[in-house]
Amino acid sequence: MNSAVPLTQSVTSGDANAVRAAIGNGADVNERNNGGQTALILAVIFGRTDIVRLLVKAGANPRLRDNLGLDAIEWAQRRGLNDIVDLFTDKIPVSETPVDTEDKSRKWLEGVKQRIREEAAQKQTSPPVIQAEPEPEPEPPPRPQPEPVTTAAVNATSSPTQKRCPKCNALYNSELVAYCAHHFVRLVEADEPIFEPPQSVVSTITNTPLLWMLILATVSIAAFTTYMISSQLSRVIIPDSSATERQQPLGFLKGTPVAVGDLAGKASTLATAECPIFETDSRAHGSQTVNVHVKLDKTGKVFWARAEGGNEAMRNAATEAATLSTFSTDKLRGRESEGTITYTFTP
Numbered sequence: 305m306n307s308a309v310p311l312t313q314s315v316t317s318g319d320a321n322a323v324r325a326a327i328g329n330g331a332d333v334n335e336r337n338n339g340g341q342t343a344l345i346l347a348v349i350f351g352r353t354d355i356v357r358l359l360v361k362a363g364a365n366p367r368l369r370d371n372l373g374l375d376a377i378e379w380a381q382r383r384g385l386n387d388i389v390d391l392f393t394d395k396i397p398v399s400e401t402p403v404d405t406e407d408k409s410r411k412w413l414e415g416v417k418q419r420i421r422e423e424a425a426q427k428q429t430s431p432p433v434i435q436a437e438p439e440p441e442p443e444p445p446p447r448p449q450p451e452p453v454t455t456a457a458v459n460a461t462s463s464p465t466q467k468r469c470p471k472c473n474a475l476y477n478s479e480l481v482a483y484c485a486h487h488f489v490r491l492v493e494a495d496e497p498i499f500e501p502p503q504s505v506v507s508t509i510t511n512t513p514l515l516w517m518l519i520l521a522t523v524s525i526a527a528f529t530t531y532m533i534s535s536q537l538s539r540v541i542i543p544d545s546s547a548t549e550r551q552q553p554l555g556f557l558k559g560t561p562v563a564v565g566d567l568a569g570k571a572s573t574l575a576t577a578e579c580p581i582f583e584t585d586s587r588a589h590g591s592q593t594v595n596v597h598v599k600l601d602k603t604g605k606v607f608w609a610r611a612e613g614g615n616e617a618m619r620n621a622a623t624e625a626a627t628l629s630t631f632s633t634d635k636l637r638g639r640e641s642e643g644t645i646t647y648t649f650t651p
Contacts, residue, residue: 311335315346317595318565318644320354333364340371348379348388350642352566356388366392384639467491553580559594559622559647561629567643570635572604577625577647579618592649594622600641604631614649622647 311331314322323343327333335343344364347355360366366376380388467476469484470492476484483490559577563570577594592614599608609626611619626645 310337311343312337312341312346315343315352315355315359316350316597318350318352318355320352320358323355323358327358327362333359333362334368336370340369342368342370342376344368344376345370345374345379348376348383348385350566351383351385353385353388356391360391466494468494468496553582555581557581557618557621557649557651559618559625559649561625562646562648563631563643564646565643566641567598567600567631567645570631570641572630572632573628574645575625575628577618577621577649579621579649591651592618594618594647594649596622596626596645596647598626598629598643598645600631600636600643602633602636602638602640604633604636606630618647618649 309322309326311323311326311333312335314326333343337346341349342364344356344359344366345368347359364376369375374382377389377392380392467481468474468491469476469486469489471489472484472486474484474486475494476491481491557579559579561574561576563574594611594614596609596611598606601607606627606629609623611623611626613619614622622645625647629645631641
């Protein structure tokens, strides 16, 4: 593999030889991808124990965290890879402390003591400044609290400064009070008339048939609108098959599958990819390779696939074939796995 290929891409492809070559060419063993994941974290996520051992032997740091705040050890614990966790535990001393907290506290205390010594020395060198004690300010008289007046005193003779709450009709005799202490609404003048709608008007509005007719009409309009929208969405336009002719392929390119990496020798069935060839195709002659990264569930079936290499038609054919492949549950040890299936298309 070309040395220009990043180390993280070599780890993702599962090629241990490419990883050795990249490390031998001076690649950074702590290289990160766009998600902040180091090559060691990617090797743990894909469950590639052999590559993990290569990176640890090359000096990769398992304590570096990605953008999610997780390091390689925590990823191994989440994936249930106890052998990798044991490998990291053997490499990292048990007495390692995460943060030099004691050193920071000691430096902070030394700084405080140094500040106290500087202030003491400054007081000894400079003459004391005698400041005149300020005269105590006279305490202000207690502020009178407004006394609410009961609703029975509304009709009494009010002074020009009286205000009234429009909700509870409580009277206030202070000009400084603008809101009611009980309802927190703005006060009005005490002599302002109180408007209350007649009970006959209220009962007429609530009991009139017109209100129920408006409600019924609104519900009917909403139901009709919903029906029209659903009927428009349910229409399917079937094109005339005689008007257009589908282009027939001239042949097919066979893609031979091979399980590599952690999936080598664990496949039960590997579906062959068939890529159609059309008259308008302009593809390069010779063999082409498509790598399909797959994820397997506990039953050995592929539930996720992503292809790299080749053209779009080859990638689509390889992805479709990879999803039809199955793997042995005994060899997978009854747990989810990841790996790569390589398809070689030959004319």
